[in-house]
Amino acid sequence: MTHWGYHLILNGKNCLGPAIRSADIIRGFTKKLVKDIDMIAYGEPHIIMFGTGNKKGYTLVQLIETSNICAHFVEETNDMYLDVFSCKVFDKSIVEKIVQESFHPEKMEVKMFVRDAQML
Numbered sequence: 001m002t003h004w005g006y007h008l009i010l011n012g013k014n015c016l017g018p019a020i021r022s023a024d025i026i027r028g029f030t031k032k033l034v035k036d037i038d039m040i041a042y043g044e045p046h047i048i049m050f051g052t053g054n055k056k057g058y059t060l061v062q063l064i065e066t067s068n069i070c071a072h073f074v075e076e077t078n079d080m081y082l083d084v085f086s087c088k089v090f091d092k093s094i095v096e097k098i099v100q101e102s103f104h105p106e107k108m109e110v111k112m113f114v115r116d117a118q119m120l
Contacts, residue, residue, distance in 0.1 A: 012105030020073035
């Protein structure tokens with residue numbers, strides 16, 4: 001049975017504050033992630049600061065040939081919320097390693113799902 005896609009959800013707790021507040025670091029992270037999990041970027045990453053109060057932070061959207069990479073970085077708590085979705089298989093341990101190297105979270109919660117819309 002083939003599956004439609006693979007969805008990694010990663011929550012990073014108490015990341016390095018200056019890293020999640022830097023569009024340049026987030027851009028570098030994104031480019032390294034796309035390369036190291038062997039994806040093809042569709043255009044440049046969109047990295048936009050918005051929100052207010054406890055929602056303020058950068059949001060990242062990177063389209064990839066096989067779907068997308070999205071993240072939100074919360075300034076108030078220094079937390080990050082990352083989603084990688086692709087119909088091409090990728091190695092979740094590579095994603096975890098790059099997150100650790102780029103943002104130094106104190107703790108990571110990682111879940112990997114196989115996505116399939118076929119009816120049983």
